[in-house]
Amino acid sequence: MKKTMNTALSSTPNYDKLAVQLDAIKSDTRAKVGSDDAQYIRRIILMQRVCEWSGRILLMLGFLQPLLWVLGVLSLATAKILDNMEIGHNVMHGQYDWMNDKHINSKAYEWDIACDGSSWNRVHNYEHHTYTNIIGKDRDFGYGLLRLSSDFRWRIKNLWQFVTYMLLSVLFQWGVAYHEMAAERVFFGKKKENRKNAITHKELKQRFFSKGARQLIKDYVLFPALAGPLFLWVLTGNALANLLRNLWTSTIIFCGHFTGDVETFKEEECKDETRGQWYYRQALGSSNISGGNVFHVLTGHLSFQIEHHLFPDIPARRYREMAPKVKAIFEEHGMHYNTGSFIKQYSSVLKRILRYSLP
Amino acid sequence: MQWFLPAWRDGFYRARVISIKQINANTLNITLSTEDKWPVHQAGQHLALTVDVHGKLTTRVFTIASGARRHSTDNEIRLVLRVKENGALTPYLRSLKTNQWINISAPKGSFQLPTDKPVLMVAGGSGITPFIAMLEDYLALQDTTASPLPDIHLLHYAKQDEHLLLDELSKIASAVSNFSFRILTRERDGDVSQHLPLFKSYQWMVCGPQSLYESVSQYATSHHITVESEHFAALSPIISNSASKQTLSLHHDNTVLNVNNQQTLLEQLQQANIPVNFGCGMGICHQCQCVKKQGVVRDVRTGELSDNAEELIQLCVSQAVTNLELQS
Secondary structure, X not given: OOOOOOOOOOOOOOHHHHHHHHHHHHHHHHXXXXXXXXXXXXXXXXXXXXXXXXXXXXXXXXXXXXXXXXHHHHHHHHHHHHHHHHHHHHHHOOOOHHHOOOOOOOOOOOOOOOOOHHHHHHHHHHHHHHOOOEOOOOOOOHHHOOOOOOOOOOOHHHHHHHHHHHHHHHOHHHHHHHHHHHHOOOOOXXXXXXXXXXXXXXXXXXXXXXXXXXXXXXXXHHHHXXXXXXXXXXXXXXXXXXHHXXXXXXXXXXXXXXXXXXXXXXXXXXXXXXHHHHHHHHHHOOOOOOOOHHHHHHOOOHHHXXXXXXXXXOOHHHHHHHHHHHHHHHHHOOXXXXXXXXXXXXXXXXXXXXXXXXX | OOOOOOOOOOOOEEEEEEEEEEXXXXXXEEEEEEOOOOOOOOOOOEEEEEEEEOOEEEEEEEEEOOOHHHHHHHOEEEEEEEOOOXXXXXXXXXXXXXXXXXXXXXOEOOOOOOOOXXXXXXXXXXXXXXXXXXXXXXXXXXXXXXXXXXXXXXXXXXXOOOOOOHHHHHHHHHHOOOEEEEEEOHHHHOOHHHHOHHHOOOEEEEEEOHHHHHHHHHHHHHOXXXXXXXXXXXXXXXXXXXXOOOEEEEEEOOEEEEEEOOOOHHHHHHHOOOOOOOOOOOOOOOOOEEEEEEOOEEEOOOOOEOOOOOEEEEHHHEEEOOOEEEEO
16 A cells, blocks of 8 residues: 655554554453443433533523523533534444444434434445545545545635635534435436445435424424524524534544545555555544543544544544554554644644645 | 433333342342333243343343232242353343342243143253243132142253252142142153153143253154243254354345355345345444344454344344344
8 A cells, every 4th residue: 555645654564463453452442341331321411411401491591691591502502512423423333332222322323413314324434434535435535525635636616615614614514414415416416327326316315304304493493483482592592503513523523534644545555455454544544633521522532533443333432541552553653643732633624725725 | 211210211111129039059039020011921921131231231031930920919020040150141130239120021922831731841950930930820720710720740850959949849739739740850860751651641841951842842743742842942042163164044124044154144145135235344334234133143353252132233244153033
């Protein structure tokens, strides 16, 4: 496998050894997973419920004291963030399937976001996690909207891609929801020939609209209507909470894959990849963000994007204890462990978006 | 919700632990009080017991070792079970606390005592459990019916000094003259078939290990006698040597096909042209995930064997170890 971008990497690592070492971390950690993890995810779910309901109630109390309304917005936004990141994302990765719980598993969980869970499972769990950063296979790289490496031909529309990026952030949940349909050219564009479809376009459309409509009705009709005369207060509050969630999730996710040093790969390089090479690609295609306890929980531990990509179905809270071991192994192999503060990583993302808006 | 109703779980019934007694070195007697909506069992039926073991909901099937009559008076059922030291569930049952809530399924099974004929019961080891439940109800029946009860004879096989519930059996035998039993061991009394000829006119019931069942059913077929049975093969799978190639049967939704234990389930379903979702083929993306209702699979990545109970598996990294039942 050849690198397509320059990094500090001096030599190619011993892939087989890398695989053995990382597999060992994985099995050590898996052996520790147990009642602590079950208790943890149930506690987070409880916390999410408390945040959601107190948020929705506080929004209705805004007429007593506007500050309560502000608290309500923050509380509801936190609930949505917890639901999408630490609960939804991780549960849908199958991190808690071992619990045999009828509701906390990757088949049953449905999250509070416009994107239909099973559509996300296909694009994210399958395409993005299997073919991470392989240009042409991982449609999450730039989401078909942004040019983030020289692997893509420059087009005029890339000139204003920074604005496109901001819009995507604001409407992130709809971007995620529409993602698979855009890629499958359900509505617009030339249909690609010979695509193997796991799902028909009709079903895709139907699921998109039914999930989207449910979310819209919930946040912009049902709950505002329940508030009666305070309809607008609640409507605005819900919109703001959704906005905060969109900005937060999109920012964290961009920091995980589109920082300056993140590498891309070509399809032909990854043919007949070994397990070690797969690990290597996951490692160089992701970047971490350092931070405190609350920060990690709110990112759904995607601040440990490297560990998440190496071990997508280990309960995410375990990434913290895995990280130092992973880092040590990377150093041994002379591989770059891409991490930094939020400010550093985010400014690196913005620079990358700007850099590739020009040819 | 679980704050108010501990162990409240969608799709399960709840039961409270009343007592746990160690009958001998490796046998437990667990008394449970069932919640009111639990559908009452018939003696001889079994249930699935589900307990949180280190965060993992683990399920095993056990026969209810108490009669329906007892349940109607005090709402209690009893399980008598053998602890398997390397088991996924039974060793943890020792540490259950009194008043702890656990989950049970509705009673299942059609192993029931006929009341119109004399009956021969053949029990092997902990296979005594459905019979003790039936005998409990049989004993209670004596007080309510005027007509004499049908004859019952029990052949109770177990290893030397490991026969369970002897005191209860003696009590029943002394209370009901139509009931008698014999304590047997293989070493001392030989194969069960030697003891069968006396009972040719009886209705036969067997509960115990596969070998016991086979002896009885062989004899029965050659003498045209029908046998009701509850043998353990149905409850606990037989895991054979993994190295040699075997053909096993797979129920997938509504189709049945033969699979081997060498290729992954995904490969074999695809070869059989059964439409299944799939993705990465390496156990990451969970696209090919489906519900395994029953059976044991091996994870090809780690070689680990799964539980026999219902759980989610990924077809692309699973090989069949026993016969399987899957639901996509």
